[in-house]
Amino acid sequence: MTEPLRIALAGLGTVGAGVIRLLDANAELIARRAGRAIVVSAVSARDRHKDRGVDLARFAWEDDTRALGERGDVDVVVELIGGSDGPALALARGAFAAGKGLVTANKAMLAHHGLELARAAEAARVPLRFEAAVAGGVPVVKGLREGAAANRIAQVYGVLNGTCNFILSRMESEARDFDEVLAEAQAMGFAEADPSFDIDGVDAGHKLAILASLAFGTEPAFDDVALEGIRHVLRADIAEAAALGYRVRLLGMAEASSARLFQRVHPCLVPVSHPLAHVTGAANAVVAEGDFVGRLLFQGAGAGAGPTASAVVADLIDIARGNVGPPLSMPSDLLTPAVRAEPGDRRGRAYLRFTVADRVGVLAEIAAAMRDAGVSIESLIQRGVQADGSVLVAIVTHEGPERCVTAALERLRGSQSVAGRPMLMHILD
Amino acid sequence: MTEPLRIALAGLGTVGAGVIRLLDANAELIARRAGRAIVVSAVSARDRHKDRGVDLARFAWEDDTRALGERGDVDVVVELIGGSDGPALALARGAFAAGKGLVTANKAMLAHHGLELARAAEAARVPLRFEAAVAGGVPVVKGLREGAAANRIAQVYGVLNGTCNFILSRMESEARDFDEVLAEAQAMGFAEADPSFDIDGVDAGHKLAILASLAFGTEPAFDDVALEGIRHVLRADIAEAAALGYRVRLLGMAEASSARLFQRVHPCLVPVSHPLAHVTGAANAVVAEGDFVGRLLFQGAGAGAGPTASAVVADLIDIARGNVGPPLSMPSDLLTPAVRAEPGDRRGRAYLRFTVADRVGVLAEIAAAMRDAGVSIESLIQRGVQADGSVLVAIVTHEGPERCVTAALERLRGSQSVAGRPMLMHILD
Numbered sequence: 001m002t003e004p005l006r007i008a009l010a011g012l013g014t015v016g017a018g019v020i021r022l023l024d025a026n027a028e029l030i031a032r033r034a035g036r037a038i039v040v041s042a043v044s045a046r047d048r049h050k051d052r053g054v055d056l057a058r059f060a061w062e063d064d065t066r067a068l069g070e071r072g073d074v075d076v077v078v079e080l081i082g083g084s085d086g087p088a089l090a091l092a093r094g095a096f097a098a099g100k101g102l103v104t105a106n107k108a109m110l111a112h113h114g115l116e117l118a119r120a121a122e123a124a125r126v127p128l129r130f131e132a133a134v135a136g137g138v139p140v141v142k143g144l145r146e147g148a149a150a151n152r153i154a155q156v157y158g159v160l161n162g163t164c165n166f167i168l169s170r171m172e173s174e175a176r177d178f179d180e181v182l183a184e185a186q187a188m189g190f191a192e193a194d195p196s197f198d199i200d201g202v203d204a205g206h207k208l209a210i211l212a213s214l215a216f217g218t219e220p221a222f223d224d225v226a227l228e229g230i231r232h233v234l235r236a237d238i239a240e241a242a243a244l245g246y247r248v249r250l251l252g253m254a255e256a257s258s259a260r261l262f263q264r265v266h267p268c269l270v271p272v273s274h275p276l277a278h279v280t281g282a283a284n285a286v287v288a289e290g291d292f293v294g295r296l297l298f299q300g301a302g303a304g305a306g307p308t309a310s311a312v313v314a315d316l317i318d319i320a321r322g323n324v325g326p327p328l329s330m331p332s333d334l335l336t337p338a339v340r341a342e343p344g345d346r347r348g349r350a351y352l353r354f355t356v357a358d359r360v361g362v363l364a365e366i367a368a369a370m371r372d373a374g375v376s377i378e379s380l381i382q383r384g385v386q387a388d389g390s391v392l393v394a395i396v397t398h399e400g401p402e403r404c405v406t407a408a409l410e411r412l413r414g415s416q417s418v419a420g421r422p423m424l425m426h427i428l429d
Numbered sequence: 430m431t432e433p434l435r436i437a438l439a440g441l442g443t444v445g446a447g448v449i450r451l452l453d454a455n456a457e458l459i460a461r462r463a464g465r466a467i468v469v470s471a472v473s474a475r476d477r478h479k480d481r482g483v484d485l486a487r488f489a490w491e492d493d494t495r496a497l498g499e500r501g502d503v504d505v506v507v508e509l510i511g512g513s514d515g516p517a518l519a520l521a522r523g524a525f526a527a528g529k530g531l532v533t534a535n536k537a538m539l540a541h542h543g544l545e546l547a548r549a550a551e552a553a554r555v556p557l558r559f560e561a562a563v564a565g566g567v568p569v570v571k572g573l574r575e576g577a578a579a580n581r582i583a584q585v586y587g588v589l590n591g592t593c594n595f596i597l598s599r600m601e602s603e604a605r606d607f608d609e610v611l612a613e614a615q616a617m618g619f620a621e622a623d624p625s626f627d628i629d630g631v632d633a634g635h636k637l638a639i640l641a642s643l644a645f646g647t648e649p650a651f652d653d654v655a656l657e658g659i660r661h662v663l664r665a666d667i668a669e670a671a672a673l674g675y676r677v678r679l680l681g682m683a684e685a686s687s688a689r690l691f692q693r694v695h696p697c698l699v700p701v702s703h704p705l706a707h708v709t710g711a712a713n714a715v716v717a718e719g720d721f722v723g724r725l726l727f728q729g730a731g732a733g734a735g736p737t738a739s740a741v742v743a744d745l746i747d748i749a750r751g752n753v754g755p756p757l758s759m760p761s762d763l764l765t766p767a768v769r770a771e772p773g774d775r776r777g778r779a780y781l782r783f784t785v786a787d788r789v790g791v792l793a794e795i796a797a798a799m800r801d802a803g804v805s806i807e808s809l810i811q812r813g814v815q816a817d818g819s820v821l822v823a824i825v826t827h828e829g830p831e832r833c834v835t836a837a838l839e840r841l842r843g844s845q846s847v848a849g850r851p852m853l854m855h856i857l858d
Contacts (some may be wrong), residue, residue, distance in 0.1 A: 018721075022579055022721050025581075025720070025721075026579060026580070026581055026720070026721075027644070029581060030578070030579060031762045032646065032760075033578045033646070033758055033759045034578070035754075035755075035759075035760065074756060106768050120548040130574075136719070137719075137722035137723065137725065138725060139575070139576025139577070139725070140570075142568075142571065142575060142576050143568050143571075143576075144571070146568070146571060146746070146747060146752075147560075147571050147572075147743055148568070148569025148739065148743070149459070149462045149463070149742075149746045149747075149788075150451055150455060150459060150738070150739045150742035150745075151455070151739055152454075152455055152745060153459060217458070217461065217462070244559045275704070275707060275728065278707050285726075290566075290739060291454070291455070291735075292447075292451050292454075292455075292566070292735040292736065292737065292738055292739040292742075293566035293729060293730065293736045293739035293740075294566065294729060294730045294733075294735065294736055295729060295730070296567060296727075296728070296729040297564065297566070297714075297726070297727070297728040297729060298725075298726070298727060298728075299725070299726040299727075299728070300722060300723060300724060300726060301705065301722065301723045301724070304723075306720075306721040306722065306723065307721065307722045307723055308716050309579070309721055310577065310579045310580055310719060310721040310722035311722075313476060313578075313579035313721075314575060314576055314577070314579050315846050316579075317575070317578045318575060318578075321753060322751075322754070323575075323752045323753065323755050324750060324751050324752065324753060325464075325750040325751070325752060326464075329462055330461045330462045331464065332465075333460075334461045334809050342741060359514040
């Protein structure tokens with residue numbers, strides 16, 4: 001065995017404490033697998049005196065997080081502070097400037113500053129690793145960067161946010177409304193007090209931007225991710241989808257074609273025969289479609305102290321073993337800038353749901369708007385008067401350009417027949 | 430970019446030709462990801478003049494496979510000959526002796542000689558990689574050795590043989606008999622003319638022995654794998670399982686507890702709620718249960734030229750990037766010898782099916798044998814006379830030690846009531 005790998009931990013929340021617990025519990029096993037011990041030299045967090053259930057007295061303490069990167073007894077800084085900018089970014093920049101490696105779970109920082117950080121790590125010839133940033137404990141960053149590295153990837157997509165999947169699964173299994181299940185998820189700790197980061201798709205978008213960069217060799221381009229969350233999914237949508245043989249999942253999806261990159265987070269209808277239809281609860285799963293390997297699926301726990309710590313320590317073991325390679329899928333000067341694809345060009349089938357007034361001519365108006373926009377209807381269900389007096393119309397379209405569906409909705413905007421916001425979900429085929 | 434990685438290919442069957450096609454098709458992408466080009470220097474196969482659909486004239490040809498390892502223009506030998514011993518093993522030994530790395534898809538050779546080969550590679554300080562040996566294109570070797578490396582693994586199990594899964598899936602979806610579907614699989618190229626290696630569980634056993642070594646840090650121990658295949662699974666078993674909420678899958682399963690290792694390939698009942706129940710056709714899938722990460726699932730194509738080539742080239746890209754680490758999950762002198770667990774100690778639920786004579790007292794005799802062996806019956810179905818005049822009795826037991834079920838079957842051996850061989854399948858809970 002050679003010298004231990006010495007690390008500093010910045011951030012001692014659930015995940016930080018989990019990393020310490022894991023390094024304690026499996027120390028001997030990790031040393032055998034890594035070829036050397038992994039030891040914590042120093043830690044830093046906001047409150048030194050908070051009880052985190054782990055013994056911190058053995059580690060040096062730094063009040064100023066940035067000081068971790070400057071210590072002589074640290075090889076790699078583990079950043080678990082979170083936030084795209086602020087102290088996390090300052091720490092990362094400082095670590096590279098001081099010649100230290102960085103392991104981070106920070107998807108927001110990578111989605112926004114991934115290219116800058118990859119360049120800085122390469123310039124300093126130190127590792128930057130972030131398995132925990134996407135899909136928690138699931139080794140999908142490794143799966144794309146290394147496991148599928150021989151393939152041209154056509155598509156990468158998946159269930160990337162455990163909170164949304166928990167809510168959608170519950171809405172389905174218990175036939176309950178979004179607001180009610182969200183409140184329950186908050187009470188259970190599966191959703192934040194301010195849940196917008198999760199339920200509006202921002203978190204999934206961060207992860208998708210990282211996956212797309214790895215899959216397609218493009219610079220991370222979070223600003224090009226179209227975001228839509230699950231706030232407007234009704235219990236009735238889930239029931240209609242089920243009747244048609246689908247389940248509703250919030251999918252992050254990225255596709256590359258003709259040197260253009262399409263990235264979207266959107267609630268989708270997933271056929272029950274597709275593996276993602278069976279991803280329930282807070283799990284995450286990612287599918288990659290490669291030209292030689294075909295369809296690969298990676299699935300597991302997308303969050304939580306244990307799984308996230310597992311991914312952080314896997315990165316540390318890789319570093320301890322001397323595994324190198326660029327932070328992203330190739331050296332950052334070989335990445336190509338992402339050119340945003342025009343979503344309207346994309347072809348697919350769609351699910352549309354309207355809440356309508358219960359009066360003559362409504363259906364004719366909707367059908368005419370579809371016809372005039374060039375949308376071909378595969379099936380249409382009108383459900384009689386609901387508890388609140390409204391009537392639902394659910395439509396599944398034939399395959400066609402997405403721009404036509406958008407145009408049909410545009411034609412119906414301001415119509416007296418349609419109450420509230422129509423729901424559009426794409427169908428995964 | 431640095432110097433190219435120069436390889437030699439031994440074996441030019443479907444997979445060998447697939448590797449050449451992949452290296453041709455994605456050469457530029459692979460070079461960007463690997464940091465250097467991967468080029469073929471020399472090839473060898475039995476028949477030089479066979480048309481394989483790829484241009485071989487650009488490569489040096491060696492009639493004697495072993496000469497590949499001795500060439501000065503080769504860094505890594507790719508062994509795609511197959512077979513646990515013979516030319517493959519001679520080539521591997523020769524490559525290490527000459528200081529060359531080895532990438533192989535040969536599960537049989539690794540299951541039987543993995544420890545010797547890992548030691549030889551370590552002694553020569555050259556890589557030995559074998560992603561393609563388990564689950565084809567699915568990066569599960571990497572997933573265990575690296576992705577889950579921080580975890581103590583309790584169980585690793587999965588659908589490891591695409592031929593068996595294809596047959597079982599068809600028997601289920603089309604309600605057909607084993608022999609008929611096997612003949613169809615042979616005609617379609619999903620099963621060999623001599624299918625015993627697949628359908629008797631040997632191939633799955635080889636893969637399981639490799640997975641177990643990676644998961645538990647034990648020496649590969651194929652001789653300790655209990656093997657049972659799918660020859661005796663009746664269409665009626667699949668129907669009874671379905672009625673009870675299960676699907677029949679041939680699972681390879683390894684568990685570690687109290688420093689003992691349990692390894693078995695066996696047709697099992699998998700609850701429809703479990704992801705492995707949704708692995709259909711020729712796909713493979715592996716589940717690993719880690720103490721911190723929880724349940725991880727890896728799924729994809731388990732065979733075929735494209736997926737297997739994808740895994741071979743992924744290993745080559747790792748080597749080109751300079752990724753190192755021991756061939757198995759830790760240096761071979763740290764592996765522990767596998768101590769075989771006593772299967773009778775294992776607790777679980779079981780499915781038993783008897784073909785019985787249609788006469789008085791049969792059920793009483795079976796029930797008494799169960800009672801006397803200490804097996805508690807959860808449910809029992811007797812199905813009236815079948816087309817061939819026999820009667821089926823299917824039993825699901827409560828959880829208990831497996832030795833009791835074995836003892837009950839022992840009590841019924843030679844009974845006049847039971848015709849033919851009873852079927853025992855364990856239930857995945």
